[in-house]
Each structure stands twice: as structure tokens, then as C-alpha cells.
Amino acid sequence: MTTENLDTIYIELLVQACQIEAKNIWMQGSLEVRIGSKKPYEGSDIIMADLFMESMKREGTYFIFSCSCGIRECGGCDQGIEVKHEKNVIVWNMLDHNKTYRFDRKRIEADIEEAIQEVKNYKAYFKKKEIEYVGFGYNLNSNA
Numbered sequence: 184m185t186t187e188n189l190d191t192i193y194i195e196l197l198v199q200a201c202q203i204e205a206k207n208i209w210m211q212g213s214l215e216v217r218i219g220s221k222k223p224y225e226g227s228d229i230i231m232a233d234l235f236m237e238s239m240k241r242e243g244t245y246f247i248f249s250c251s252c253g254i255r256e257c258g259g260c261d262q263g264i265e266v267k268h269e270k271n272v273i274v275w276n277m278l279d280h281n282k283t284y285r286f287d288r289k290r291i292e293a294d295i296e297e298a299i300q301e302v303k304n305y306k307a308y309f310k311k312k313e314i315e316y317v318g319f320g321y322n323l324n325s326n327a
Contacts, residue, residue: 189272190284193217194294196301196319210309212302212318216247218284223277224248224259232319238266239273239291299323 195215202208214230216223228251238245244265250257262278273291275284302320309316 188285189287191219192284192286192291192294194291194298196298198301198305198316198318209315209317210305212305212316212320214298214319222248223275223284224279236295238264239288239295242267244278 193216195217196212197215198210198212200208201211214232214235216230216235229249231245231247231249234245235247238247244263246255246260246263248260248264249255255261260279265276265278267274267276268288271288273286273288275286276282277284299320302316302323306316306320306323
């Protein structure tokens, strides 16, 4: 299979400052997934990173996207994504939208590895500033 038959997926780490009060500030990391220039679910705000990562290891039906309120159906995800693994290709059958995407597995793995390295860098930097980092990669060892 050639790359021109594959869809382009981008996985990025987004980090933003969060604050409840003057002395309660932290940095929060999350993943953003785009296919081409669009989010796969227009109404979704949250990528369930643990389920996304699990879908890279095992086939199955996953609810990778959710609304920020925590109710996945609110974000347009009633049936989820059927994930299949074909040699070097990850296939997403978007059951709610009757769309199928085919992605280069190595590209996804490289984007995930880059996001993990960024988390380690941010955690080390924020620790020196006594600012907590939460969200995607929170449990990663900064020294690894």
C-alpha cells in the first residue's frame, strides 16, 4: 500500500495554563487529533488518551473522543470507532459518521513518541518552577 492511499492524521500535545486562584496554577497537557485539518468529531473537546493509546495496541471498538462535559454522546459519539490493524496501517471505521480512514501506523507512533518527549521536557521545566503538570503523560517518568 502506498502513502497516497492513506489519510493524514496529526497527533499533537497541547499544553495550557490553568488557574483556580492566584496561588493555584498548573499546566495541563492534552492530545489533539486531526485528520487533515479537521477534528474527526466536530462536537468533541476531549481525546480519551488512554483509549487512543490502547487502540494502537489492540483492535476493537473505542470511544476515543468525548465532550468536555464527560458525556461522549454530547460530543456526537454514540457508536464509537471500530479500530482494525493491517500490517503498517491503522484503520478507523467511524461508526457514527459512516466514514473510514486509513493511517500510516509509523506516522502515528512517531507523533505519539514526540508528544511523550515533549511531556518529559515540560514536566522537568515546570518542576523547576514548582508548577505541577497534569493531563496526558502525567505518570511518565521525567528522567526516562
